[in-house]
Amino acid sequence: MPFTSLGLSPDLLRAVSAKAYLTPTAIQAAVIPAVLQGRDVLASAQTGSGKTAAFALPLLQLQQQTAGEKPRRVHVLILVPTRELAAQVADTLKGFAQALPQAVKVVSLFGGVSVNPQMMKLRGGADIVVATPGRLLDLVSSNA
Numbered sequence: 001m002p003f004t005s006l007g008l009s010p011d012l013l014r015a016v017s018a019k020a021y022l023t024p025t026a027i028q029a030a031v032i033p034a035v036l037q038g039r040d041v042l043a044s045a046q047t048g049s050g051k052t053a054a055f056a057l058p059l060l061q062l063q064q065q066t067a068g069e070k071p072r073r074v075h076v077l078i079l080v081p082t083r084e085l086a087a088q089v090a091d092t093l094k095g096f097a098q099a100l101p102q103a104v105k106v107v108s109l110f111g112g113v114s115v116n117p118q119m120m121k122l123r124g125g126a127d128i129v130v131a132t133p134g135r136l137l138d139l140v141s142s143n144a
Contacts, residue, residue, distance in 0.1 A: 001023065001024060002024075003016050003021065003023070006024060006028070006029065006033055006036075007033055008036075008058070009064070012057050012060060015057075015095075015100075016053075018099070024050070025049050025054075027043060027045040027054045028053060028054040030054075031043055031055060035055060036058045041055075053092065053096075056093050059076050059128070060097055063104060064100055064104075067127075073125065073127075076127065076128040077128075077136075078130045079131060079132070080130060081133075082110075083132055086108045086110040086131060089108075090107075090108035105128070106129075107129050109122065109129060109130070109131035109135045110135050111135045115135070115138065115142075118139070122139065
């Protein structure tokens with residue numbers, strides 16, 4: 001099954017092709033169409049199976065479809081357990097988002113670093129936030 005059969009936009013298909021993804025993995029083939037249909041998904045797969053792209057691609061597409069609505073308000077919140085994973089997921093989202101016609105602001109929030117720069121990025125608005133639970137709770141508690 002090619003990526004073209006999953007319902008992704010031409011812009012995202014170009015981004016996938018630029019990353020040399022040839023065919024979707026099993027997790028991508030199962031998750032991408034489901035997310036695009038607005039369904040909730042609970043899935044697991046091994047490391048390196050393409051899980052991040054499986055949720056990132058359809059979320060970016062859905063975000064583009066609502067880009068004119070309430071600009072720079074958080075439309076997507078992705079919770080991850082570690083700061084390393086937060087940075088990795090945010091980088092993946094930013095990489096795919098570069099191919100989109102409308103800018104997507106992705107902000108990552110995690111502990112172990114100064115909170116002030118993260119607060120400033122968040123105050124500037126964001127479309128997608130990738131956060132660890134601890135830092136997210138810190139920011140909510142401080143009304144950031």
